[in-house]
Amino acid sequence: MDTDPLAADARHPQLAFRRATPADHARVVGVIPTWWGMPTTTTLPLLLPRLFFQHFGDTSTIVDGADGSLAAFLIGFRSQSQPGVAYIHFVGVDPDLRRSGLARTLYERFFDEMRASGCVRxxxxxxxxxxxxxxxxxxxxxxxxxxxxxxxxxxxxxxxxxxxxxxxxxxxx
Ligand SMILES: CC(C)(COP(=O)(O)OP(=O)(O)OC[C@H]1O[C@@H](n2cnc3c(N)ncnc32)[C@H](O)[C@@H]1OP(=O)(O)O)[C@@H](O)C(=O)NCCC(=O)NCCS
Known part of the structure; x- marks a missing residue:
């Protein structure tokens, strides 16, 4: 049984929430063209280089589906220059899971964490x-x-x- 209290969210019982790691980079950038409705040649994934997974993994979240597929992700961090400010760089939800409140849940979890670390914005x-x-x-x-x-x-x-x-x-x- 999973004992990580961060892993589950009662609002989405079929999904597992966890921290982002560099091993997630390829899979996340791989879904961006489809999830954003762009051609496969789009350069949009270049806005999300590996460094975000290396250096902001502990404030970013990956959501896994029950079948191990990628359900959603949020890449965010606390500003080094403005410690009272948090920043959300990318958020994406599998098109099949949209309008179920999943991005709202990711944002609210991020807000709670950033508030707890002293952010006000x-x-x-x-x-x-x-x-x-x-x-x-x-x-x-x-x-x-x-x-x-x-x-x-x-x-x-x-x-x-x-x-x-x-x-x-x-x-x-
Ligand atoms: C934007 C995005 C992250 C929203 O994810 P989601 O899980 O569907 O959003 P939620 O279900 O949490 O929506 C929360 C509220 O936002 C608003 N909202 C979300 N999607 C909307 C849409 N397509 N049109 C109008 N309002 C919308 C609604 O008020 C919604 O509440 P409701 O469903 O009760 O009416 C998702 O559409 C997505 O991944 N888009 C492609 C990537 C992208 O553009 N990311 C943002 C820029 S980095």
């Missing part, structure tokens, strides 16, 4: 075209910000370089 970003992510973050109580309307959405122009506009999310913990 959590930040994240997404692209202007990712309306699903914007709706999700709005539903979780995040404030959205930007300086320019891009594709009908308020986003920070050139936030991550020329043409790389981003919607910023922030929420008190």
């Amino acid at each position: 959590v930040d994240a970003i997404t692209g202007p075209v990712n309306h699903r992510s914007q709706e999700f973050h709005r539903a979780l109580g995040f404030a959205l910000s930007g300086d320019t309307e891009i594709d009908g959405v308020l986003a920070w122009r050139d936030y991550d370089g020329p043409g790389e506009h981003r919607v910023a999310f922030t929420r008190a913990l």
Whole structure:
């Protein structure tokens, strides 16, 4: 029997929650094109290099399905430069498991951990075209910000370089 109190979550009895390790990197980046609805040639996985699994594994979570498949993941950390701030870099849920509250559960578990370690705020970003992510973050109580309307959405122009506009999310913990 699994005795790790972190492993189970009553909201999702069929799933197992655990820390991310470098061994998870290939599997996680492998699902990104499909889960994000991108072509297999997308460079999106390059935004999630192995270093996140090496250095932020103890604040990141992998969710395994009962059959051992990858059900979801959250890659997040506490800011080294701003210790009161936590940051969620990537979250993804298997398309077959969406709208069952799984990302909400991952976020709430992360909020609890970050609050316990002294954080008072959590930040994240997404692209202007990712309306699903914007709706999700709005539903979780995040404030959205930007300086320019891009594709009908308020986003920070050139936030991550020329043409790389981003919607910023922030929420008190
Ligand atoms: C965004 C994502 C993580 C949400 O995961 P999820 O497990 O389906 O989300 P939840 O079931 O916890 O949703 C919580 C709330 O967010 C909102 N929400 C989630 N998905 C939504 C959607 N597609 N449209 C509108 N609102 C949505 C709803 O208010 C929802 O509550 P409800 O189902 O009771 O109405 C998932 O769609 C995903 O993996 N998308 C691809 C990857 C991605 O874009 N990640 C975010 C950017 S890094």
